[in-house]
Amino acid sequence: MPLSALSKSLRLPVIAAPMFIVSNPELVIAQVRSGIVGSFPALNARPASQLDEWLHRITEETRGCAAPFAVNLIVHRTNTRLEEDLAMLEKWKVPLVITSLGANVQVNAAVHGWGGMVLHDVIDDMFARKAVEKGADGLIAVAAGAGGHAGPQSPFALMQEIRSWFDGPVALSGAIANGRSILAAQAMGADFAYIGTPWIATTEANADQGYKQAIVDGHAADIVNSSLFTGVHGNYLRPSIVAAGMDPDNLPHGDKSQMDFGSGGNTAAKAWKDIWGSGQGIGAIRAVETVAERVERLAAQYQSAKDELRIRAGIA
Ligand SMILES: Cc1cc2nc3c(=O)[nH]c(=O)nc-3n(C[C@H](O)[C@H](O)[C@H](O)COP(=O)(O)O)c2cc1C
Numbered sequence: 001m002p003l004s005a006l007s008k009s010l011r012l013p014v015i016a017a018p019m020f021i022v023s024n025p026e027l028v029i030a031q032v033r034s035g036i037v038g039s040f041p042a043l044n045a046r047p048a049s050q051l052d053e054w055l056h057r058i059t060e061e062t063r064g065c066a067a068p069f070a071v072n073l074i075v076h077r078t079n080t081r082l083e084e085d086l087a088m089l090e091k092w093k094v095p096l097v098i099t100s101l102g103a104n105v106q107v108n109a110a111v112h113g114w115g116g117m118v119l120h121d122v123i124d125d126m127f128a129r130k131a132v133e134k135g136a137d138g139l140i141a142v143a144a145g146a147g148g149h150a151g152p153q154s155p156f157a158l159m160q161e162i163r164s165w166f167d168g169p170v171a172l173s174g175a176i177a178n179g180r181s182i183l184a185a186q187a188m189g190a191d192f193a194y195i196g197t198p199w200i201a202t203t204e205a206n207a208d209q210g211y212k213q214a215i216v217d218g219h220a221a222d223i224v225n226s227s228l229f230t231g232v233h234g235n236y237l238r239p240s241i242v243a244a245g246m247d248p249d250n251l252p253h254g255d256k257s258q259m260d261f262g263s264g265g266n267t268a269a270k271a272w273k274d275i276w277g278s279g280q281g282i283g284a285i286r287a288v289e290t291v292a293e294r295v296e297r298l299a300a301q302y303q304s305a306k307d308e309l310r311i312r313a314g315i316a
Helices: 003-009 025-033 050-061 080-089 105-113 126-132 156-161 179-189 208-216 238-243 266-274 280-284 291-312
Strands: 014-016 037-039 069-073 096-102 116-123 138-142 169-175 192-196 224-226 234-237
Touching: 014 025, 014 037, 014 156, 025 050, 025 291, 050 080, 050 192, 069 080, 069 266, 080 105, 096 105, 105 116, 116 126, 126 138, 126 156, 138 156, 138 266, 179 291, 192 224, 208 238, 224 238, 234 238
Parallel strands: 014 192, 037 069, 069 096, 096 116, 116 138, 138 169, 169 192
Antiparallel strands: 224 234
C-alpha cells in the first residue's frame, strides 16, 4: 500500500515512534491491533539473533490487521549490526523501515528491493532534502520538545520549510500527546502524528514502574535538555537525573566523540536505563493505561477536536 493511502486505513493518523529499550513486541503488537502503526528499534532485540524471533512473532500476531508495523534502523557508522539486521528485515519483508542518524542510498535500495518503504527522521530542512535525494519515501520531522534526540526547531518552522518543496508523506513529531495535537499536526501539513513518549506510560511498555509514574506525574517543566548522556542533545526527566546524584541545572556537556548509537549496549543502554528519556508532552498523560485504552482516548479527543474546529470555523 502506498504511504499516502496508509493514513486512511488507520484508526488514527498515528505512527507510534520507536524507543530504545521501551519498545518491545507486546507494545508493537498492541499498537498495530489498536489500528495505528507500531514500531521498535532493531537494536532492542538483543542479541541480534532475537530479531528473527521478534519479527516472526509480530508478523504472526498482527496478520490481518489494517495497520503495518515498522522497524527502526540506526544508520550510523557505530552500528555494527546494520548489515545483519537489514538482512533479517529482508527475510521478513518488513513493510516500513524508519531510518535515523544517517540517510543511506544502499539501505533505501535494499528496502525498496523487497517492496518496503523508508521513512527517514530529520531535524531540519537540509537533512530532509538530503534524505529525499538519497531515496527515502517519506520524512519524519522531529521538532523541538520531542523525546530522544529532539531537534531544536519549532514544528511550524520545520513543516513550513519541508512542505514548500516536498509533497510526499510526512510524519510530525514533538510532544504530541492528545487528540487535538494529532489534528494540529494534520493542519500543519503532516500526514501522520509521530508519537513516542505517551506509550512509555502503558502497561505493555518495557519500562520500570517508576519511569511510567514519572511520566504520569510530570509536566513539560520537568524535561531537561542535555548532551551529557549520549554526546548529542536529548530530552530527559529531571527526577531521574536527580536520582542519579546529578544536578539537572548544572550538567556538563557531553563528548560528541564518544557517541555510540550502534552497539546499543554499554554506555547507551546505561544512560537510557537510568536516565529516563521523555518528550515535553507529558502534561497530557495522566494515567498508566493499556495501549488500546490510550488509542481510544486519543480517538475520542481527536473527534471532539474536529467537531470543535467545525463549530469555530462556522462549518455546519
Ligand atoms: C525513551 C526514548 C527512546 C527513544 N529511542 C529512539 C530510538 O532508538 N530510535 C529513534 O529513532 N528514536 C528514538 N526516540 C525518539 C522517538 O522515536 C520519537 O522521535 C520521539 O519520541 C517523538 O517525540 P515524543 O516523545 O514527544 O512523542 C526515543 C524517544 C524516547 C522518549
